[in-house]
Amino acid sequence: MTAELVRGQNHPLSRSRVEIRVSAGTPVLALAQLGDDTGRLAGPGAVAHPGARALPGLEVPGAASGQHRIAVDLDAVAPAVHRVGLVLVLPPGGPGHFGAVPASYVSVADPEGAELAGYTLTGLESETAVVALELYRRQGAWKVRAVGQGYAAGLGALLTDAGLPAPAAAELAAAALGTAPAGDITLAVMPGGPAPTVPRGLRAPATAQTPTPAPAPAPQDVPAAPTPTPPPMPPQPQAGPDTAGGPPTISYAHPRRRTSTEPPEPAPRPAAPPRPGEQPRPVAGDASGWSMEERLYNQVWGMFEDLARSVAAYRGAVEFADSRMDRELDEALSDPRHRLGGSGNAARDAARGRREELVARAQEVLDRDLVQLTSESEVVEPALPAAYARWDNPVWQAHSVPAEAPLALRLGDLHLPERPDLRIPMLVRVPLERGLWIDNGRTGSEAAMAMDTDRLRRAAMDMAVAHAARMLAAHPADRFAVHVIDAAGAGAASLAPLVRAGVLAGAPAAGAAAVTETLERLTRRVDLVQMAVRAGAPEDLPPDVDTSDQLLIVHDFPHGFDDRAVTRLRYLADEGPAVGVHLLMVADRDEASAYGPLLDPLWRSLMRLSPVPDNHLADPWVHHAWIFEPDLPPQGSRVLNQALERVAAARGRAR
Structure with missing residues (x-):
């Protein structure tokens, strides 16, 4: 059975070889972009387009068409690649924007041809380029997510938002659009080694000419009564309370202070690969980074994003189900044939039944994601260093004043009404x-x-x-x-x-x-x-x-x-x-x-x-209003006094 996705929703993939199918109402170019665990591109070489078609694990078409079949081998992509994004672009001379053509449909199928998940790109208007969906790696397993992120400014704006400098993005967009002949093509699997990418948070030596990865986003201030419905991306800073222009855009990501060639700390031992149909077992520190502290920092942000997008997908599915039921009820009431007998009641009952079925399916997907995130939180929370840990974490009992500044500090916890007990640490980068x-x-x-x-x-x-x-x-x-x-x-x-x-x-x-x-x-x-x-x-x-x-x-x-x-x-x-x-x-x-x-x-x-x-803070992805709760020492505990006593003793020794 095909999983019908809405924007932001994800679905697990049980195969490493899959086929992406595109059915568009007009000829489109199909591109692929390979990103790190935040979706950022390491450089122009991370984008496959008609002028440079081959990347490890896939090859993109050299022509615009209304139909594409794209074979992808996820085992062949580079280890540093965590996201494979499908980009659809209107070629020059075609329709002006996606809103002027029928909605495109994209799906992911197994090698035998059975569709695993599908997504209809609705709600597009002035956009000329769109990230339709992405295959992403999470705890050693792959999933597909419906994205539907469109850009009215075109492919150049899309690539800039993905982390390329504006000049490089403009040059790459011109190359992709200028070398696309008319016709049709089917993508094939391309074996190959890892592509040269720089994992997020990794800073190369000062002499190396490697692109700097983009920082993680931060929670933004929002008005006191925000609308929780997820707007189209990319994220923008929200306005603070009764402000006109909103706060400045601030990054609270890793300051990338390492500039030496010192090797990274060993990565944690990966969990055993999951069995077919089984969720991967979480491991603390499975994100990218030089040190365990940085990997945990990045993992917390991954959990934050996953929870934001999972709840956005659920809310979007419920909103769609409600609007469809209202439309069907209006049609039933306006049909004269339903005014006599019991046909009107039957039509109304059928509309409500379809609504309940859609909501139940969305709830099932949300429950699955929440169970996985809860399991991950139970593993990550005890492993956090003191700077990230709650005051009631035992790590404070053995804490000593460090010799190096932390990447971030915990200010409190964030949660959503759908799962109040699933708390995500709110980390703010330091220096402030x-x-x-x-x-x-x-x-x-x-x-x-x-x-x-x-x-x-x-x-x-x-x-x-x-x-x-x-x-x-x-x-x-x-x-x-x-x-x-x-x-x-x-x-x-x-x-x-x-x-x-x-x-x-x-x-x-x-x-x-x-x-x-x-x-x-x-x-x-x-x-x-x-x-x-x-x-x-x-x-x-x-x-x-x-x-x-x-x-x-x-x-x-x-x-x-x-x-x-x-x-x-x-x-x-x-x-x-x-x-x-x-x-x-x-x-x-x-x-x-x-x-x-x-x-x-x-x-x-x-x-x-x-x-x-x-609920005055929002995530930078779908702009949920998150409930913030401060982290304070437990009542009657001496943990804060003990921490300050250690600081005073360390200062005395340093004098």
Whole structure:
């Protein structure tokens, strides 16, 4: 039985040799692109097109046609290739866009000819190039996913979005379109060795001319009441709360700090290949990367994307089933033949039955994916390093201050209503490229409105202290200096662990004069480091300038701030991250409303977090509204204090 897919839905493949079939309402070019585990292309050589048809495992046609049969040998593709994408392009001189022709149908069949999965590319309008579907590798097994990602700007835009530089993408698109004669062709299997690709997260030596892989996307701020229906891709940054232009596009991927020829750590032992019809057994660290830490980071992002797309497919299938049932019910009611007797009831019952059948099939697919992701989460979560782990993870009990900075830090967990117990770690890359704002106002969410004001403010400050403690504990002892502005002293109880451990750069700033002095000192550091970097002489900094990274925690803003202090804070938020000064604010936006729109750029420049569950973050693939929950130490536990004590001891040894 053929699995009828909707956009975003996937289906397992039990064969390594398959045939992709294309049936289009007009002649189209069929191209193939080979990507890493994020879908990024290593270079122009990762695209098979009419001017360069052969790639390991397949060969693409040299002609446009309304029918294609594409044989693919997945065992022959390079080990670094995780995705094989089928691209359909309208040739020059043909219809202007896909919306002007009947919907194309693509399917994957086994070598005997039986279709395994099919997908109708509906909803296309002005697009002239589209990624129809992709075969992708997940935990050693292959799946097919319906993509349907179209580009009105054509093949060049598609290739640019896949990671090629714009000039190379334009040149490749011209070559693909300019060498395509008319006719028909069937693709054949092409044996061969691995293609020269660079796995995601792997940085070649500085002297090698290899393309740099694109970074992973990050969660984006979304409005308070977003629509969960998945829009067409590619992803774009969402607008933050009551903003016009949205936050800047920020990457939280691996900073690729390794530049030597040092070999990567050994990969984890792969699990035994699954039996036919059996889901692959998950393995912690099965993604690409130099180290286990980086592989786990990339694996978490893979789980995040898989869950986003699986739920998008389910929601899309339910929406389609509902709309089809409504249409069939309208037709039944408008047919005079159904107004007498029981035929009308029968037609309505049949429409509802078809709807229930579609929803049940979609639920079955979603349940299968959720079971697999849950199994993977149960393997990955215990293997996470301290920087990525929950505070209740036993790894914190044996934690020691590291000698090298981590790739990322965990801020909390993300989940969707379809499976609340399946939590995906929310990892943010460090050094922070964007400040954090912990919203202690009661207007942010229903959970905040139901909470007592004092308890909410205490929870927000506890959350800020937990983030600061994790940042200190996950970095080398002398890497971070933490400053605190608590003008009214209202956060003293939450700040006690930091003060008691002696890990702050100074006493928390209380009162207007201390606020001004702290801001002036950090502003001076930003100015001096910027000038030194521009002059290419960082060694000429004055001896009193602390070259370690700085974290400024601001509590109860704007209490204690005058206009000049507000201007300095905005300057630190904008200019500080580039030179190692990072901002963590705990504030209620409503309380700063007296400044009017003056502070709107400040709020937009920060990533908003909530101390209570809230759905203000979206994934960059299908823009689901994810429920964010902060990660805090268990009540009554000493894990945070122990981590800070280790930081203080490590600093003492380093002096």
